[in-house]
Amino acid sequence: xxxxxxxxxxxxxxxxxxxxxxxxxxxxxxxxxxxxxxxxxxxxxxxxxxxxxxxxxxxxxxxxxxxxxxxxxxxxxxxxxxxxxxxxxxxxxxxxxxxxxxxxxxxxxxxxxxxxxxxxxxxxxxxxxxxxxxxxxxxxxxxxxxxxxxxxxxxxxxxxxxxxxxxxxxxxxxxxxxxxxxxxxxxxxxxxxxxxxxxxxxxxxxxxxxxxxxxxxxxxxxxxxxxxxxxxxxxxxxxxxxxxxxxxxxxxxxxxxxxxxxxxxxxxxxxxxxxxxxxxxxxxxxxxxxxxxxxxxxxxxxxxxxxxxxxxxxxxxxxxxxxxxxxxxxxxxxxxxxxxxxxxxxxxxxxxxxxxxxxxxxxxxxxxxxxxxxxxxxxxxxxxxxxxxxxxxxxxxxxxxxxxxxxxxxxxxxxxxxxxxxxxxxxxxxxxxxxxxxxxxxxxxxxxxxxxxxxxxxxxxxxxxxxxx
Numbered sequence: 430x431x432x433x434x435x436x437x438x439x440x441x442x443x444x445x446x447x448x449x450x451x452x453x454x455x456x457x458x459x460x461x462x463x464x465x466x467x468x469x470x471x472x473x474x475x476x477x478x479x480x481x482x483x484x485x486x487x488x489x490x491x492x493x494x495x496x497x498x499x500x501x502x503x504x505x506x507x508x509x510x511x512x513x514x515x516x517x518x519x520x521x522x523x524x525x526x527x528x529x530x531x532x533x534x535x536x537x538x539x540x541x542x543x544x545x546x547x548x549x550x551x552x553x554x555x556x557x558x559x560x561x562x563x564x565x566x567x568x569x570x571x572x573x574x575x576x577x578x579x580x581x582x583x584x585x586x587x588x589x590x591x592x593x594x595x596x597x598x599x600x601x602x603x604x605x606x607x608x609x610x611x612x613x614x615x616x617x618x619x620x621x622x623x624x625x626x627x628x629x630x631x632x633x634x635x636x637x638x639x640x641x642x643x644x645x646x647x648x649x650x651x652x653x654x655x656x657x658x659x660x661x662x663x664x665x666x667x668x669x670x671x672x673x674x675x676x677x678x679x680x681x682x683x684x685x686x687x688x689x690x691x692x693x694x695x696x697x698x699x700x701x702x703x704x705x706x707x708x709x710x711x712x713x714x715x716x717x718x719x720x721x722x723x724x725x726x727x728x729x730x731x732x733x734x735x736x737x738x739x740x741x742x743x744x745x746x747x748x749x750x751x752x753x754x755x756x757x758x759x760x761x762x763x764x765x766x767x768x769x770x771x772x773x774x775x776x777x778x779x780x781x782x783x784x785x786x787x788x789x790x791x792x793x794x795x796x797x798x799x800x801x802x803x804x805x806x807x808x809x810x811x812x813x814x815x816x817x818x819x820x821x822x823x824x825x826x827x828x829x830x831x832x833x834x835x836x837x838x839x840x841x842x843x844x845x846x847x848x849x850x851x852x853x854x855x856x857x858x859x860x861x862x863x864x865x866x867x868x869x870x871x872x873x874x875x876x877x878x879x880x881x882x883x884x885x886x887x888x889x890x891x892x893x894x895x896x897x898x
Contacts, residue, residue, distance in 0.1 A: 473506075473507050486518055503603070506532040516567075532554070547571030553691075554575075555579075564622045570643060576649070581653070595614055624659070635668070641664060650670070652674075654702075659712070660708055674726065683697065700755075704726040705732075707735055709736075710731075711736055716741075718745020727755050728757050729759070730758075737773050750775050758795050
């Protein structure tokens with residue numbers, strides 16, 4: 430396994446500009462449709478949900494969900510079908526003292542979220558449907574807490590109880606305990622987020638677009654299920670936390686609270702699924718201080734100018750962007766208009782005064798392939814403040830490990846398959862080690878395989894004295 434870590438002081442953005450590089454290693458109607466969007470079930474007995482249709486909430490024609498089973502700070506809801514129609518909303522009431530709203534779908538159909546899903550308060554909203562969840566192009570969130578959508582079969586709790594969407598339809602033993610995990614059974618549906626590909630960050634404003642699914646700063650947006658696909662979709666939080674996890678069956682994903690909402694742990698997951706971002710999909714946790722992003726699967730593929738970014742927009746400390754794939758991570762191509770490269774980024778924006786965050790990639794094989802070769806196709810660009818000194822003779826700032834960045838000879842034609850090499854393969858094609866760098870007026874550290882042929886903004890420097898001991 431290849432494990433590469435770029436430390437906080439050193440790494441702020443990785444922009445891949447190579448032709449080809451691979452590193453290996455209303456009514457209470459039990460069972461009846463009370464709304465075109467929701468079908469209730471009877472599994473909670475007298476504590477079942479109550480739906481009031483055709484109201485107006487926050488300017489949208491919406492249905493309101495009341496009722497449910499309250500256990501101290503938890504509120505439980507159970508549905509046979511759960512959908513949100515386009516142009517409409519569904520809002521959960523948030524009674525006093527409720528911190529977590531836990532909703533399950535016990536039927537056999539996918540949930541289609543085409544409109545607005547909201548909470549009338551500050552509670553965290555959880556939704557599980559083992560059959561799958563689809564967020565349409567105009568889907569949005571109106572929540573002040575965290576939002577966790579999953580195709581798990583049940584919620585697990587610290588007291589060993591569970592709230593299952595697939596067990597026998599008898600009244601469950603509900604708990605006052607905090608949810609501690611997502612249990613996946615034989616059926617692990619996919620999660621799809623559709624969009625128009627217009628969520629790519631174009632400026633340093635914390636709220637830079639109104640499209641897509643968004644949670645508040647210091648909250649968590651998590652999508653965890655079978656295969657995860659963003660088809661031009663957008664996920665945003667201004668400095669919060671975003672989690673994408675694709676797991677096999679059976680699996681248990683552990684949940685724990687943190688200052689930005691929830692942390693997810695995959696230590697009990699034996700196998701993973703696939704995560705794909707294409708058609709200029711965007712996952713962005715950039716804020717005054719950078720947010721955290723964790724992506725975990727078997728194969729993680731970004732293409733068509735799709736981007737995952739957690740950048741610093743103000744004076745704060747950068748967050749962490751962590752990609753872990755048991756098989757491979759692939760970054761391929763650019764947007765259709767050639768304006769955006771497919772990328773992973775933790776940069777510090779021009780007017781910001783804070784520091785960049787960590788980018789950690791842990792995978793068996795990392796593949797980077799540009800749409801076509803060109804004059805920029807033989808270098809990495811690393812952007813940020815701190816890290817490499819302006820003069821090789823000066824000490825580096827901060828305590829971090831050096832990661833060798835090496836370059837494949839650019840010999841392939843545009844769109845040709847990448848050349849794969851294995852670090853342990855003595856017959857592998859030799860790599861070319863970057864022999865120096867320049868630092869631009871924007872703070873960019875540009876590593877290249879040879880001294881630049883044209884004048885640079887600062888003298889050419891060699892990295893020999895900057896390797897960590």
